[in-house]
Amino acid sequence: MQSPDPVVSRIHRAGFVFCLAVLGVLLCAATTVACPFCAPTDTLANQIFLVDATVVVKRVAGEEGQDGLPGTTTVRIERVLHISTALAKSFVVDQSADAKPGAMPPVVGDEIVIRRYYPPKEGAQYLLRGADPENLVWGDNMIEVDDEVIKYVMDAPPVDAPATKRGDYYLALLENKNQEIAQDAYAEFASMPYEDVASFRDRMPREKLRKWIFDEQIPGTRLGLYGLMLGLCGDDTDAALLEKKIRERSSDFRLGIDGVMGGYLLLTGERGLDFLETEVLKNKDIPNGELLAAMQAMRFMWTYGNGRVSKQRLRAAMRLLIDHPQHIDMAIRDLARWDDWDDMDRVVGLYGTKDYDDLAARVAIVKYVLAAINRKPTDDETGLQEKARRHLADLRKKDPKIVQRAERFFDIR
Incomplete structure (x- = not known):
């Protein structure tokens, strides 16, 4: 050999x-x-x-x-x-x-x-x-x-320097004339935790951000960050600009529009959620990408909104996604995470119906019921698990293989 x-x-x-x-x-x-609205990008x-x-x-x-x-x-x-x-x-x-x-x-x-x-x-x-x-x-x-x-890389603060020091350096270089530098400055903010991004709200280039969100020459991957930033540092005038951006329509998937919606909700709170419900969530003709963006914006507000929109209002808005069959699996997964069971009877009633008969929808509905059974009930929810068990028994009789599959791979994260 x-x-x-x-x-x-x-x-x-x-x-x-x-x-x-x-x-x-x-x-x-x-x-x-x-950053919850930024495309994953490694930095130089x-x-x-x-x-x-x-x-x-x-x-x-x-x-x-x-x-x-x-x-x-x-x-x-x-x-x-x-x-x-x-x-x-x-x-x-x-x-x-x-x-x-x-x-x-x-x-x-x-x-x-x-x-x-x-x-x-x-x-x-x-x-x-x-x-x-x-x-x-x-x-x-x-x-x-x-x-x-x-020179740009070697002049930057060390990678282990505090976020405030590094951020100040890169903030001044966003949309630099050198496209490699502009992209990398964006990447530095895209890789920061939201709390670090938010700490720069008083130093963000507000006037530039207003222009950037409408500049079609800027890559769409950066729109989410800039929309979020404007929501952090802006006022009612900027809310109107973000609303104008949301109202734009395109047959293509709009990169970053989720960040624009998130920034808009930071500025407008529940009033802004009312607008998204009417403009996006209740709109049967809305492109799928817009629905996904609105879902991401609501998840962001649930985690980082600090009460700007109440948990109950977010739950109610997410329930509207049940009317969009292509997204019911994601919507009820979020509702389960958010401990929302108000529409359980309705959700189970959709099982196997005309628009909810695909595998993803059926498995998601069973997992929603399983999540209700496996949670620890509060004092005012003593009947929830009993109702969920009845639903599960009915689903098992109707579709035993799907229930077995959902139980085997049960994970509501």
Whole structure:
């Protein structure tokens, strides 16, 4: 049996180790509850400083892949941006100790071969990242950057600095002329917990936000953040602007309109919810995306509204989604989480009817009943579980396999 090529083996190991390192970064970031209306976006700071080494490189040579094998690119280190503490420690060894292969610091002028072909591009420079402090290996994905972006990243407060300090830096750079900087400044706020975003309400660029929510040149992914921000720092005039934005109609899915609705509810409270009920929730012709956005805005107010809209009003508004068969599964899941059982008889009565006969709807209705049975009743709800058990028994007779399926995978989170 032919032994594996050690060079190929090291290349494959490098890719595997680096992927594990990047996955760890993403999992750490995912544990933070980020802005509720923002598309998940990794930041340049995370990509640069949460790995073991990051360097700026330029292409020297390359060889295209062939016969199913990946190509390669040779790059030269132009600048070292970051070395982790763990990697720096691995460089310090006793004089009597043997140096570990690969555990050498990246040095300007060194050349690196990566297992991916990049065609020549005049003047281009890239970020290249490495992982594993015991035996540094480089990834094969390079990020093209210019000098302005590098300066922007290096001038930023450290990734472990307080949110207030980091936020002030990025707040001033939202919608920067350099699109890479503009996108990354957005990403920094998108990755912040809502409470941190809200702490900047007195410093938010209100006049700019008013323009940005109507600027079609700005990517729609940023609209949710800007709508939320205007809701945090605005007044009745801004509420009217957000309402105008909500009234716009499009056959396409409107990215970020959920954040506009959330910001609108922050400013208007129950009056604004009345408007959303009429304009969106009771509208049989409304696009699905608008309904989903309204649901997300109500969930936001339930969690972060601080009583701006009462829990009972939010429950009543969510019940309106029962009239939209395509969303009943999500609506009654929220109602169960919110301990709302007022429409249980009606919900169970819809089981298997013309518009509520698909698998998702039937399973959701059974889970709604199961949630009522499994909750701890209050003193004034002594009959709730008994009623839910009767409904479950009837559903089991009607559709035993669906009830068994719902019980097996019961989870109302």
